[in-house]
Amino acid sequence: MTENFHFHGPTTFINKPVDTVIRDFQNTHASAHGEQLARLMELVLSSRDLSDAEREDTARLIDETAAVADTDEPAAVESKLGAISRIVSRAADIAAPASTIVDSVSSMFA
Numbered sequence: 001m002t003e004n005f006h007f008h009g010p011t012t013f014i015n016k017p018v019d020t021v022i023r024d025f026q027n028t029h030a031s032a033h034g035e036q037l038a039r040l041m042e043l044v045l046s047s048r049d050l051s052d053a054e055r056e057d058t059a060r061l062i063d064e065t066a067a068v069a070d071t072d073e074p075a076a077v078e079s080k081l082g083a084i085s086r087i088v089s090r091a092a093d094i095a096a097p098a099s100t101i102v103d104s105v106s107s108m109f110a
Helices: 018-028 032-046 052-070 074-088 095-108
Strands: none
Touching (some): 032 052, 032 074, 032 095, 052 074
16 A cells, blocks of 8 residues: 655654654754753653644644744744643643743743
8 A cells, every 4th residue: 555645844753753853953953942942842742641733733833933033033933932832731741841941942032
């Protein structure tokens, strides 16, 4: 059986080895906020309280946040971080450290 897949834009596969995803992310976004967001990505991908869809959506949002942060658009960064914060707050296993990271990154753009 052959399956065809068509991808448009950046795609993060949640079943891809976490170390590879983190390394790729760090190579793309090497900055102070990039390091923090890489740690957040690691937490999200390792969460057992988030569904696969939530982990995938959050990973996409983290990638988008890093891209927007590289262009230095504070309002867009805050919007993305707010969406991330709402998702990770529902994951008991990562809520506290993830919120700390979101707050830290947010303060870089205040």
